[in-house]
Amino acid sequence: MLANIYIRNFRSIKEIVFPIKNGLNVIVGSNGSGKTNILHALKFLSNIVTSGASLAMAKAGGPSRNFRRGENSIEFSVHYVLDHSLFKGKQATFFLFWDVVVSQSEEGGFVHVRKEVVRIVALSSEGKEDVLKAEVTRTSAGAVRPKFEIVSEDLITKRLFESSYWVGSSFKKSEVVSTVSEKFQEVLQEAKKGAQDASFIAQASFCHANFRRFFRDISSLDEYNISPDVARQAVDPLPVVRMGPDGGGVSEVVGALENRQFSRIRRGGAPYPGTTYYYAHHWSEYSSPLGQKNNPLPVILEHVQAAIPSIDSIGTQIDPSSGRRFVVFGCGGSLFRPQEMSDGTFKWLCLLVALLVPTTRVVLLEEPENFMHPWMQQRFISLARQQASSDNTSVVLSTHSVTVLNSLVVDELRVVHQVDGETVMNSVENKEEIERILSESTFGLGDIWISGEFGGVTGGF
Structure with a gap:
């Protein structure tokens, strides 16, 4: 947008x-x-x-x-x-x-x-x-x-x-x-x-x-602040599925992809007040239609395996006692339940679902780097940029991560300050000078930010 x-x-x-x-539209600040x-x-x-x-x-x-x-x-x-x-x-x-x-x-x-x-x-x-x-x-x-x-x-x-x-x-x-x-x-x-x-x-x-x-x-703008503990929870099967703002329900999205029930992955709603109007999920305008030839689950698995090579499959199971669905990871012939997997693994899975199974052209993400290894952070920025380019979408995120900022170009960044109790947001000052330093050194944008060169750093810089 x-x-x-x-x-x-x-x-x-x-x-x-x-x-x-x-x-990418990235916000950084103290x-x-x-x-x-x-x-x-x-x-x-x-x-x-x-x-x-x-x-x-x-x-x-x-x-x-x-x-x-x-x-x-x-x-x-x-x-x-x-x-x-x-x-x-x-x-x-x-x-x-x-x-x-x-x-x-x-x-x-x-x-x-x-x-x-x-x-x-x-x-x-x-x-x-x-x-x-x-x-x-x-x-x-x-x-x-x-x-x-x-x-x-x-x-x-x-x-x-x-x-x-x-x-x-x-x-x-x-x-x-x-x-x-x-x-x-x-x-x-x-x-x-x-x-x-x-x-x-x-x-x-x-x-x-x-x-x-x-x-x-x-x-249809979606906001995510993923909590691995919530994402781990088994959920009741529903006719229409989507991942919640905290990652809840990710197992239902994975289950729909696993079982090729692509029509379940949509978000319908109504402008207030009014009749039903499917305002969010128009695949013809957001990305290629989901289907047998465009199932994102193998791509999600590919990115998960790149981070954790021991994982060889991702699927779901139904808890026979509650009837609820949960995610399972295959590793060397054994299946591992959600409680056996790390916070970073679940956060990575949820971010991949947010990017690769979109329900909107504008995604808001609050500090996606939390729980994730620096390699995952770099990979996420690269993937977000790639998906935004191919699907003509906008990814808006806040961050404190030097690693995330080191993966950006100057035009993707906005700096937030507080002046006399008021939030102020600006583009990076001294853009030409910052770009010159980046081109002539091994520094990244995050290294320059944490030094206090253009503000937005805790500690009064």
Whole structure:
């Protein structure tokens, strides 16, 4: 996903902008700098779409934990490249601007979406101009005020909205523009009658194919902080399987691959509130379809064997007493249960599942290096970069590991500091000088970081 995400007033964050790109997006900083808050803010934004602002707030720990001190609103603004087409007869780049403000009412403490704005903006040689603007504002008294604007059809081409679900291929330009206008106003009227904590982005995304892609990305964003103890646990078989944020359920994913039950590995859900919509797992858009010729289990085994050569198979068994499934590892003709395998082995397995059996195009990982040997850390970064390139995905991770940083290039890194109690995130300063040192020495980026050259190190550097 290529997007700039602005975050305001979330925990220790007063205002930062996170430019997420396809590939690796690595956050480094000292303890207490706010790295985790950045990851949690992104997941909070995703949960607003899928669960509503109230439940998103509850999942993140409640208002007292998430509103920045002294503030009663959290704001997000996302800028996303939508299309390239003509505007006023000249070539222009069209951007999606999505703003959402979550507030807590003074009476009753109800968490709601106070304001949400969807804009399509044209940027050309003549400057920046709104093409479409849809807005819903909710007042403290409970009033809901929708607003919609769209430019004259003479200023745009039919092509801008030809990928909309709302229009047909035979529509004339005037019909395209009028239909999009009518449908957007219907969306806003539904939002006016709907839940106070709901976003209307799911319905608005029907106007453009790349808008729908962005919606699927932001709504299906997955966050992992793997716990080997949880990953070891046997779980009940379910019709639809996926690995949980802590690694729970990895045995069910491995079991589905082992038994070639590929259709079970999907994540379906509904934007809040709404009808069922499979927003996350569109294999045609994320990677090649799973199947007999594209089963990732042998590739997972290959990477596990590279780290632990004594392992010759990975599978699952059902506990006859509980009916629950657990992972087993084959070593020299013997099978070993989860409790007999190391923390690092289970962490490695879960990270491989997260990368090679994706349910989303944006993956958040909190300190993936924990429990893992330095060799595994290097291999993980190489594999994450490879998968992100082949599947056009984004991997966002926080780290404290010199080994991880030594495997990066400068453009993949963001440095987090805390200044006067505020989380600040920047690109690496002195980029040219750092790259010169890297090219002329045997130092890695992690070696330079731990020396305090560009900050983000515990100890005051």
